Amino acid sequence: MSHSEVETPIQTIGPGPTRPLTISAYVPFSNNAETVLEAIRSVAAQTLPPESIVAIDDGSTDGGAELLEAQGFRVVRNQRNLGRGATRNRAMLESTGDLVLSCDATNRIAPEFVEQALPWFADPRVAAVFGRMLDPHPEGVAGRWRARHLLKCKAEMPASRCGSLSTGGALLRRSAVLGVGNFDVALRHSEDAELGERLAAAGFDIAFDPRVAVFCNIRNTIPQVLERYWRWHAGRDERVTWLAYLRLVSYSVKGMIALDLADRDPQSALISVICPHYQFWRSKGRRKRAERGPGFSCLSITG
Incomplete structure (x- = not known):
């Protein structure tokens, strides 16, 4: 289906009038200056671009916020590092669209991400659509292991409705997320999985669509x-x-x-x-609980 042929799902407003769903986007980051610009550019380059984009800086000290501002992107700063749950919670409050596109700072999304995810929202029960994580060119033994066991790049994954959620690359129905209480600000990881559980408990569906591609944009040791x-x-x-x-x-x-x-x-x-x-x-807690890995790595539960 071409861009011109895509029909935007209709949002019911009260008992009568309807209008097309609006889309906004956010990119959360924490000391991801090397990759955050590519992430936010992939959001801006959508075939169906969001009406607004906000980058949420979770206490960075590497100049990433200044880099984005120099390129004309809006940046909202946490005064200190609050963790993933609090940062995503704020992102949903700062966003204004009926649907909110999420892309982590260490990822980039395919240009057709929104276009391919959007038809799912014709069903009002669908609260979120997330895509498949890919690593087209894994480098070194760590890259090969990540592609095989974390991202499961070779595994067959059909489209499905499920109770799990990954927000490393996802399109979210804002009213549904806020309706179940938004992301848990106390969680420093697993915040998307926990939100998915609450959405499912409230009767919403979460869709996984392997055509909706998310590319891992960082090397790991x-x-x-x-x-x-x-x-x-x-x-x-x-x-x-x-x-x-x-x-x-x-x-x-x-x-x-x-x-x-x-x-x-x-x-x-x-x-x-x-x-x-x-x-x-x-x-067993032999590391400090504050050590949660390098910045905003993608949090997928499909891997």
Whole structure:
């Protein structure tokens, strides 16, 4: 379907009049000066561009906010680093559209992202649509492991309605998000998964559409991919029981290592060996809770 053929879903206003849905966008960032400009430019370059874009700076000290302002983008600053939940909460309050496009600072979204996600919102039960994370050119052993086990780039993922949510690249119905209380300001990670649970409990649908592409725009080291895997799977309480630990070890052998060896990648298999032990160690709080990884990495629960 071409741009000119796309029909914007209609929003009912009260009992009578209707109008097309409006779209705004936000990009959250925290010390992501190297990638945030490309992220926000991918938002501005949509075939159906948002009417407004706001960048939310969560306490950066690397000049990212000044870089965006020099390019003419609106930046709203948190006075200190508040974490993902509080930053996304503020982003939804600063946004004005019926639909709000979210793109994390370490990602970029395909030009047709909004155009391909928009038809889902013809159904008023749909509160959010999120896309598939891709890494077209993984570099090094950490990149290969991330593509295989975090992003699952080779896995077949059909479009579906589900109760999970990733906001690394997503289109959100603002009234639904605010109606269930917005993002939890207390959460420093897993804030999108938790919001997805509340939306589902309120009777809304969340759509995953693999055509709606989100590209990972940052390289990770081996420690960073292990931290990222833990953060994506830790849950809000960050607990790993002994029974869960044994299950993680079993999965790393039967699932992860098996995939690595099938791809003739023994180096990645070594990361898979370490992964469950890292998750268990991390859950015991041997690092400061404030250490949540490098800035606003994409938070996907599809990986």
